[in-house]
Amino acid sequence: MHYDAIIIGAGIHGCSAALYLAKAGLKPLVLEQSYPARHASGVNAGGVRRLGRHFDEIPLSVAAMSIWHNIEELVNDDCGFRKTGQIKVAESEEDFSILKDRVRNLNALGFVHEEIIGQSELRNIVPDISHHCCGGILCKDDGYALPFQTVLAFRNASIKAGATFLNNHPVEKIKRVGDIWHISSQNINYEAPILVNCSGAWAHKITSLLNEEVPIKAEAPMLMITQRLPKFCNPVVGATSRPLSFKQFENGTVLIGGGNRGFVDMKKQNASLDLNGLSKSARTAQEIFPIMKNIRVVRCWAGIEGVMPDEIPVISPSSTYPDTYHVFGFSAHGFQLGPITGRIITDLVLNNKIEFPIEKFSIKRFL
Numbered sequence: 001m002h003y004d005a006i007i008i009g010a011g012i013h014g015c016s017a018a019l020y021l022a023k024a025g026l027k028p029l030v031l032e033q034s035y036p037a038r039h040a041s042g043v044n045a046g047g048v049r050r051l052g053r054h055f056d057e058i059p060l061s062v063a064a065m066s067i068w069h070n071i072e073e074l075v076n077d078d079c080g081f082r083k084t085g086q087i088k089v090a091e092s093e094e095d096f097s098i099l100k101d102r103v104r105n106l107n108a109l110g111f112v113h114e115e116i117i118g119q120s121e122l123r124n125i126v127p128d129i130s131h132h133c134c135g136g137i138l139c140k141d142d143g144y145a146l147p148f149q150t151v152l153a154f155r156n157a158s159i160k161a162g163a164t165f166l167n168n169h170p171v172e173k174i175k176r177v178g179d180i181w182h183i184s185s186q187n188i189n190y191e192a193p194i195l196v197n198c199s200g201a202w203a204h205k206i207t208s209l210l211n212e213e214v215p216i217k218a219e220a221p222m223l224m225i226t227q228r229l230p231k232f233c234n235p236v237v238g239a240t241s242r243p244l245s246f247k248q249f250e251n252g253t254v255l256i257g258g259g260n261r262g263f264v265d266m267k268k269q270n271a272s273l274d275l276n277g278l279s280k281s282a283r284t285a286q287e288i289f290p291i292m293k294n295i296r297v298v299r300c301w302a303g304i305e306g307v308m309p310d311e312i313p314v315i316s317p318s319s320t321y322p323d324t325y326h327v328f329g330f331s332a333h334g335f336q337l338g339p340i341t342g343r344i345i346t347d348l349v350l351n352n353k354i355e356f357p358i359e360k361f362s363i364k365r366f367l
Contacts, residue, residue, distance in 0.1 A: 003029040005194035006183050008171055011041030013327045014198035015154035016342025022161035024346050031185050033170035037151035040200055043303030045245045045257045046147045048336045050113050051086040051139035054312050056360040058111055064340040077153035080146030085235040089136040095240040096135045114139050128232045128291045144236055144247055174209045194349055195324045201306035203328035211320050214366045215309055220262035220271035220302040221332050227296045228252035244284050256285045262302035271302035307331040315361040326363050
């Protein structure tokens with residue numbers, strides 16, 4: 001069966017690539033080993049942030065944010081996006097100094113979306129924050145969205161534009177004959193001149209078949225949801241010197257996550273919880289928000305994410321084959337970038353001018 005492009009992986013980046021390629025007039029096929037949003041893209045914290053980004057990611061993040069603010073125009077769904085603002089709090093003067101240096105360096109690069117706020121302004125925005133928090137960085141136009149809803153919205157918009165999705169279709173064999181890729185899945189051969197690898201934590205399986213070994217590591221970020229509480233926190237809140245992702249939804253529940261990891265079983269495609277790590281996250285949340293003391297946790301989960309050694313993604317053409325591209329390794333902060341990566345891949349496929357600097361994301365840095 002012949003298509004214009006084959007995309008491996010139906011996470012946010014695979015669905016975004018399918019959408020932009022289809023809108024450009026191509027007929028892409030997306031092969032997904034399980035189902036869309038099964039792993040990192042559907043079970044993350046949903047942060048839509050420029051705040052705290054690696055400096056190399058900022059141009060892409062700024063461009064993605066302009067799309068998020070009009071996301072319904074792209075996918076006919078608001079994706080649960082809420083512009084609540086995001087704050088990174090300083091818990092000490094040392095933290096505050098780190099944040100001030102960051103904003104100073106960011107301003108020197110021409111970016112002004114992050115602003116320093118003092119303790120009084122912090123408490124005006126988040127009255128229930130602990131008194132030991134002495135300031136922070138505010139990014140007013142950041143917010144959050146609902147990951148599973150977002151991925152399905154991109155998938156549905158892609159199908160409407162002409163893309164085809166096949167679930168439970170893991171890639172078994174890859175072979176290039178002349179100018180055509182032959183991809184075997186479920187004992188069926190699919191053909192296309194273009195291949196896009198968006199397979200997340202499993203990306204190395206594809207890169208190995210392309211003779212491009214990469215040091216990607218599978219990790220399992222953990223999240224928990226609490227009982228419903230009266231509204232007390234509007235922005236998404238993170239910490240400077242310890243992991244935290246904290247937000248209160250409109251229904252009153254609170255999501256707590258951050259950098260603590262669970263356990264990964266790649267063969268079973270399963271992530272399990274580390275109760276000690278969850279306890280650390282809960283303790284951090286309680287120390288920064290004393291109102292969380294004695295609040296009941298009602299649900300916990302973990303997803304499988306691909307992490308690179310330098311914690312920035314691979315967004316690049318293949319180094320070994322023409323008409324072959326990689327989008328993976330977002331290291332637990334790729335959700336917000338989804339709306340822009342599909343556009344970048346489509347520009348690469350169509351030989352359009354790339355509007356953003358992507359050299360730092362080349363797969364060649366690991367080869």
